Amino acid sequence: MTISLIMFLGFVASTLLITFWAAKRNTGASAYFAAGRNITGWQNGLAVAGDYMSAASFLGISGMICFYGYDGFMYSVGFLVAYITVLLIVAEPLRNAGKYTMADLLAYRLKPRPVRAMASLSTLTVSTFYMIAQMVGAGSIIKGLIGIDFEPAVIGVGVLMLVYVVFGGMLATTWVQIIKAVLLIAGALLLSFLVLKYHDFSFTTFFNAVSKADFAGTAEPKNLLEPGLKYGVVAAGRWGPLDLVSLGLGLVLGTAGLPHILVRFYTVPDAKTARSSVVWAMAIIGVFYIMTTFFGFGAATILKKSLLMTAEGKETPNMVAPILAQVLGGDLFFAFISAVAFATILAVVAGLTMSASASFAHDFYSNVLHHGKENRPGQEIKVARITAFVVGAVSIGLAIFLGPGVNAAFLVGLAFAVAASANLPVIIFSVFWKRFNTSGAVASLATGLISAIGLILISPNGVFGKAGAIFPLENPGIVSIPLGFLAGYLGTILTPRDPEAEAKFAELTVRAHTGLGAEKATAH
Secondary structure, three states: OHHHHHHHHHHHHHHHHHHHHHHOOOOOHHHHHHHHHOOOHHHHHHHHHHHHOOHHHHHHHHHHHHHHOHHHHHHHHHHHHHHHHHHHHHHHHHHHHOOOOHHHHHHOOOOHHHHHHHHHHHHHHHHHHHHHHHHHHHHHHHHHHHOOOHHHHHHHHHHHHHHHHHHHHHHHHHHHHHHHHHHHHHHHHHHHHHHHHHOOOOHHHHHHHHHOEOOOOOOOOEOOOOOOOOOOHHHHOOOHHHHHHHHHHHHHHHHHHOHHHHHHHHOOOOHHHHHHHHHHHHHHHHHHHHHHHHHHHHHHHHOOHHHHEOOOOOEOHHHHHHHHHHHHHHHHHHHHHHHHHHHHHHHHHHHHHHHHHHHHHHHHHHHHHOOOOOOOOOHHHHHHHHHHHHHHHHHHHHHHHHOOOOOHHHHHHHHHHHHHHHHHHHHHHHHHOOOOOHHHHHHHHHHHHHHHHHHHHOOOOOOOOOOOOOOOOOOOHHHHHHHHHHHHHHHHHOOOOOHHHHHHHHHHHHHHHHOOOOOOOOOO
């Protein structure tokens, strides 16, 4: 307990020093929202990885693999493969044609006010749901790791996150994410090493044990290498396999529409560096998700199942990695993994708050309410800071209201589903379809947003689906994603052509692919 607390405080102190350093360099909107566009490829790659590898990745997937084997590993595959979409479709056009937010790309050739208003609503929705999931996870994990009650833990994480964003801006957020990524990879490498050491560094021994995992002799043996333990017909009913396909679509396509990932590509000097940062991120994330198999499968072959159960007999998948660390590496390693979990949550919520506040201040306040004219110098940054406080307070309040019992995976799934159903279609249509117009963009954003939220509410995980789910799948992507694309198509072809939007398509294409006229890096 004492060692864990010391490591927690050490991480907090180091990140506050970074925030103090970054605050002195936040001169102007470009510095605050985009770190002056001076982040290098490898730095941004680490930051993207740090932003992406959330508590759900580190703790949740470990538990999923431990309890469900192959089916749990599908989460790792989905999260990694998603970056191919980001690399090939999103990163370069976004960096070249935008300024601070996703809506900058959409407003380049469409009517700015309606598309910015809808894009801002979508960004705030995705960021808030994702953030609540992280806050709930933070409260539960910190309570389990160092004994702080749920409510103070949530408030503490929220306050620290606000300090990073309000005072340090994107520069501080970036370096918090870089430090977190380094710590997470180091922890994962050491934990994987200890698991392999336990199995005499023999992959044959390791996978033989996995094929007949029995939680160290305390449970019925089961082959974790076989699919179907979670999404098979026997485990999940006739809709199980289709639910897995729906989950995969949400993960692979949703990443390319996540606002806190998209804003990272504005922090680099040019599109070449943006592509480079995606390659770095894919390498780092790939290594990490390969290692989740070692400590996920390792827990099932090394730990007694009683260590992974509550007093009431419920499974605790989020505690798989920390408990495995304690068994294999002792209290010191347990404290380190605890600090890494804490760093993971802080880095992700800081990124989410940054993207939400930037979207509201830049898109809604400056461009919707004030028609793109800043009424006073520095006003946009001031509004972003106020928005960060509001978003943070709302997220803290909702996380405490929902309590530790809320299904965090449900909230993360909703964020990915909205991002894939609403944000991705309009990005693709805007960049690759000349006929696309403002009506199509608004229809796509609205339909994707409403359908994803609506279907999850009536799903088995949803508020209205508990007694008897109207929509049988836990993941709505297989329905809501096509609806988002269809709405964009119909909204465009059923309304008059927009000559101005079509005329600017060639200009957007040149800028998106060459970077001609793109925002440049600035001195801090």
